[in-house]
Amino acid sequence: MLDSTYQPNNKPAEPLSSLERKYILLTQNGLPIIAQPYHWLAEQLAISIDNTLAMTKNLQERGIIRRIAAVPNHYKLGYRFNGMTVWDVEDSKAEEFGQKVGALPFVSHCYLRPRKLPSWNYNLFAMVHGKNHQEIAQYRSQINTLLSEILVNRKQQNDQPFKNCDMLTSTKILKKTGLRLKNKNTDNSKMETT
Amino acid sequence: MSLSYKDASKIDEIMQLDDQDKMLINILQRGLPVCEQPFVDIAKQLELSEQQVLNRLESLLDNNVLSRFGPMFDAACFGGAFTLAALQVAEENFDKVTDIVNGFEQIAHNYKRDHQYNMWFVIATESQQEIEQVISKIEQATGLDVLNAPKLKEFYVGLYLPA
Numbered sequence: 001m002l003d004s005t006y007q008p009n010n011k012p013a014e015p016l017s018s019l020e021r022k023y024i025l026l027t028q029n030g031l032p033i034i035a036q037p038y039h040w041l042a043e044q045l046a047i048s049i050d051n052t053l054a055m056t057k058n059l060q061e062r063g064i065i066r067r068i069a070a071v072p073n074h075y076k077l078g079y080r081f082n083g084m085t086v087w088d089v090e091d092s093k094a095e096e097f098g099q100k101v102g103a104l105p106f107v108s109h110c111y112l113r114p115r116k117l118p119s120w121n122y123n124l125f126a127m128v129h130g131k132n133h134q135e136i137a138q139y140r141s142q143i144n145t146l147l148s149e150i151l152v153n154r155k156q157q158n159d160q161p162f163k164n165c166d167m168l169t170s171t172k173i174l175k176k177t178g179l180r181l182k183n184k185n186t187d188n189s190k191m192e193t194t
Numbered sequence: 195m196s197l198s199y200k201d202a203s204k205i206d207e208i209m210q211l212d213d214q215d216k217m218l219i220n221i222l223q224r225g226l227p228v229c230e231q232p233f234v235d236i237a238k239q240l241e242l243s244e245q246q247v248l249n250r251l252e253s254l255l256d257n258n259v260l261s262r263f264g265p266m267f268d269a270a271c272f273g274g275a276f277t278l279a280a281l282q283v284a285e286e287n288f289d290k291v292t293d294i295v296n297g298f299e300q301i302a303h304n305y306k307r308d309h310q311y312n313m314w315f316v317i318a319t320e321s322q323q324e325i326e327q328v329i330s331k332i333e334q335a336t337g338l339d340v341l342n343a344p345k346l347k348e349f350y351v352g353l354y355l356p357a
Contacts, residue, residue: 016271024265024267024272027264027265028264028265028267029262029264030255030262030263030264031226031263031264031265033248033251033252033255033263034248035231035233035244035245035248036230036231037226037232038228038229038230038232039230049230053228053229053230056228056265057228059265060228063268063271064267064268064271065265065266065267065268066266066267066268066351066352067224067225067265067266067352068225068226068228068264068265068266069222069223069224069225069226069263069266070219070222070223070251070254070260070262070263071223071260071261071262071263071266071353072219072223072259072260072261072355072357073258073259073260073261074355075207075208076207076208076209076257076258076259077208077209077219077259077355077357078208079355084307084314094347095347098347098349099349101349102349102350103350105354107350108350108351108352108353108354109350109351109353110348110349110350110351111278111345111346111347111348111349112345112346112347112348112349113278113343113344113345113346114343114344114346116341116342116343119282119311119339119341120280120311120341120343125278125343129353129355166309168307168308168309168311168314169307169308170305170306170307171306171307171308172305172306173303173304173305173306174292174295174296174304174305174306174313174315175295175296175301175302175303175304175315176302176303176304177302177303179269179272179302179318181267181272
């Protein structure tokens with residue numbers, strides 16, 4: 001049930017039915033820890049258990065639910081190190097190789113993003129996590145091997161070469177909040193970060 | 195209520211877990227089955243009762259080993275717009291700029307990173323137009339150029355951290 005779905009483009013927001021909005025509002029803070037969580041949900045939605053299971057599967061198929069899963073606290077499991085690896089790769093090959101990088105088991109996010117020359121020449125981003133610095137350095141080196149043939153050798157205006165890869169490690173969390181769908185009945189459906 | 199903390203490593207000490215906790219974490223990271231009694235199969239795999247699995251799950255959440263349990267929604271489906279943005283901040287101004295940037299409610303995450311671009315944050319808004327507004331307000335308030343790097347394509351989003 002891994003969400004390794006490749007999406008060719010930014011999806012437009014899916015229109016949600018009012019029942020689907022209710023589903024999200026009820027579950028976005030988590031499911032109750034009980035033997036029959038979908039029965040609880042069915043009761044809250046005032047629909048049958050069969051419809052609740054079918055609706056859940058449908059939301060998964062449409063990519064609205066990525067997974068129904070537990071999210072571990074990185075630090076408690078010892079994953080204190082994360083690196084945002086960034087790569088300047090040939091545009092024509094970016095999609096093909098982006099998928100390969102995204103398929104590596106230690107990559108949690110992989111995106112194509114725009115360059116902003118001359119201050120930022122990297123277009124492929126891949127996030128890696130590890131328990132120590134050597135571990136994430138090793139992951140970076142594996143990605144480097146995979147991308148070596150499509151890295152761009154770009155010159156700056158002063159003729160100095162640009163670096164074509166880097167890894168930005170995180171030294172401090174400055175802010176971290178979750179995204180929430182707000183209840184339409186209590187305000188103007190403004191999405192908030194809580 | 196916004197949770198904001200300066201140094202998570204101080205709060206979150208590494209937890210000692212037994213093998214069954216680790217297996218449970220790994221199974222549940224991959225996903226809960228969509229069926230009437232989703233914990234029955236998991237209990238069998240762990241050679242525990244269903245109730246023991248639920249007790250362990252509850253305690254992992256209480257101890258903040260797991261930060262949440264339930265459906266993970268693609269935030270883009272809620273409507274709204276997102277971008278990743280960055281600033282190059284002089285070290286002596288770092289705290290001041292952090293306060294300015296974090297002061298915008300549209301900033302969901304913000305990380306200090308070791309690079310010339312040393313502040314990286316996610317802007318989450320209701321519309322593309324609001325993204326532009328937030329960026330321009332941050333530029334005005336800080337006097338710095340914002341690097342705006344929205345995703346053009348997504349290849350993978352999912353985190354599996356074996357316990």
